[in-house]
Amino acid sequence: MIYDWLQNIKFIWPENFIFLALIPFLIAQYVKNGKQGKSAILTSGIQSKIPGTFKTRFRHLPFVLRLIGITCLVTALARPQHQKDMSRSEGEGIDIMLVMDVSGSMLTQDIKPRRFTVAKEVAIDFVKNRPTDRIGLVIFSGEAFTKVPLTPDKATLLDQLSQLKVMDDGYLEPGTLIGEGLATAVNRISKGSSKTKVIILLTDGKEDAPPTRIIDPGMALEIAKANRVRVYCVGLGVSEFTEEQVASGVRNFLDEDLLKRIASETGGQYYHAVDKTSLQAIYNQINKLEKTKVEVIRYKQTEEMFLPLVLAALGLLLIEVLLRYTWFKRFP
Template sequence: MIYDWLKNITFIWPENFILLGIVPFLIWRYAKKANRDSGSFKASAINSQTPATFKTRFRHLPFIFRILSITCLIMALARPQYQTQKSRSEGEGIDIVLCMDVSGSMGTTDVQPSRFQVAREVAIDFVKNRPVDRIGLVIFAGESFTKCPITPDKNTVLNQLQTLKIMDGGYLEIGTLIGEGLAMSVNRISKGSSKSRVVILLTDGKEDAPPTRIIDPEMAMEIAKANNVKVYCVGLGSATSTSEQMVKDVAGNMVRNYIDEALLTRIATSTGGRYYRATDKASLQAIYGQIDQLEKSKVEIIRYKQIQEMFIPLVLAALAFIVIEVLLKYTLFKKFP
C-alpha cells in the first residue's frame, strides 16, 4: 500500500536535491567540532570512567533534529506532488446483439476444448474491447431466449456469458432454430436508439426445426432487412463440418455435424454483413477482430490528473524539527559556561 502511494509521487524540481550535498558536510563539521570541544584529563584512579547519563547518551539529539529539518526543507524545495491519473470513455456506440447457438452439437470437441467453450471465451474478449457500445445476448437451440437485454452495462453481459451453458443448462428444447434466434435478436436491437445496429450470429449447424417453429430463417432475414440490422454470420466447426454427417457431442449423443454455409452467406450478404468460417479458436478470434474493425464506435477517451501538493507537510515537519531542536538545546541539553 505504501509502495503504491510512493510510486505516484513526482518531483517538479528534482534538481534541488543537489542541495542534499550540504548534509554530509554539516555532519563532518559537527563531528570535528565535537572532538575539538571535548575535554580530557588523566587520572590514576582505577574507576576513572564517568558513568553515562541521559545527557551524554543523547547529546547529539538536537543536531539530528537539525539535519532532519534541513532534509525536509530540501525535499520541499523539490516540490513533491501526489498524482493520480484517471480516464473516462465517451462517444457514440453501436447496438450489438450476440446471437449464439447453444444446441447440443456445440459441445463437439473438434474445436478444442469444445466449440461452445471457444465461442464463449472469444465473445467475452469481444465484449471487453467494446467500451461504449450497448450489447445484448440472445441464445437459441430448439427455441430462442433473451439471456441479456441490450444494455450499456458490460459487467451484466460478461456475467451472463461466463455462466452460459449448452442448452442453457437443459432448459431449452433440442434443435437449432437459426431463424427464431435471429428474429428475436432483431426484435431486441430494433428497440434501441442507435443508428448502427449489428447482430453477430454464431452457429455450428443448419436449421433443425421442430413442428412448433413460427419464423423460418428466410423470414428472419427479411425482418432484419426491414429494420436496417446488419448481420454478421459465423460458422464454427472443423473443416469437415460442411458435409453432412453424424458425430458424437461432448455428452456422447449423436448430432448432425453440418454448417449451412449457403443460408448463412445469404443472410449476411442480404443485410449488408459478411459470412465468416471459423475452424479453431485462432480463426474465430481473427473473425471477431475483423468485425471489431469494421464496426468501429466513435470513442473519445478523456484523461485527467488529480494533483495534490505535498511540500506543505514537509515544511511543517521541518518547522517541527527546528522547534524540537531549540527546546532540547535550551532545556535538557543546555550548556553552562
C-alpha cells in the same frame, strides 16, 4: 513498487534544493561548539572515565532530528508532485447483439476442446476489443432468451459469457430456433440509440423447431431488414469428418444457405469457421468492418506531496526542541 512510485516524483521548483547547502555549515558549527564545550578532569596520574548513559549516548539525537527536519522542509520547498500518466477512451460506439447457439450439438468436439468452449472464448476476446460499444447477448436453442440486454457494462457481459453453458444449464428447451434467436436480438437492438446496429449470429445447425415456434427464420429476416439491422452470420463446425468422428455420431447439420441469405439480405456477411484460429480471424474481420470512432485522451494525474513533508519537518523540529529543553537540557 516503491521504486516505481519514486520514479513518478517530479520537483516543480528544484532550484530550492540550494538551501541544503546549510547542512554542511550547521554540521561544522555543531562540531566546533562540541569541541569548545569539552573539559577534562585530571587527577594524580589517573584519568577517570565517566560511564556512558542513555543521555550521553544519544546526546546528538536532537541535532540529527533538526537536520532531518530541515531536509524535509527544503524538499517541501522544491514542491514535489506525484505524476501518473492516465488515459481514457471516448468516442461514438455502435450497438451490437451477440446471438449464440447453446443447443446440445455445440458440445461436439470436432473443434477442440468443444465448439461451445471455443465460441465463448472468442466472443469474450471480441467484447474486450470493443471499449465504447454497447453490446448485448441473446442465446437460443429450442427457445430464445435475452441473457444480457444492450449495455456499456463490459464487466457484467464478460461475467455472463464466462458462466454461459449449453442449453443454459437446463433452463432452455432442446432444439435450434435460429429465427426466434434472430428476432429476439432485433427486438432488443432496435430500441438502441445508435445509428449503426449489428447482430453477430453464431450457430452450428439448422432450424429445428418445436411445435411452440412463433417466428420462423424468414419472418425474422424481414424484421431485421425492416429495422435496418446488419447481420453477420457465423457457421461453426468442420466441413469433413474423420471416420472416427462419424462413428461417434458427429454430424454437420449447418444450414449455410439460410445463413448466407440472412447475411446477404441485411447487408452483412456469412463466414464459416472450422477451428478456433479461423473463428478468431472472422471476429477480427468483423471488428475491422464495424469500426467505432474512438479517441484516446491522455492526461496526467497530479498529487501534491509537499504537505506531508512540511508536517514531518514541523514534527521533527518540535521533538528536537522538546528534547533539547527537557531530557538533554544543559545546565551552566
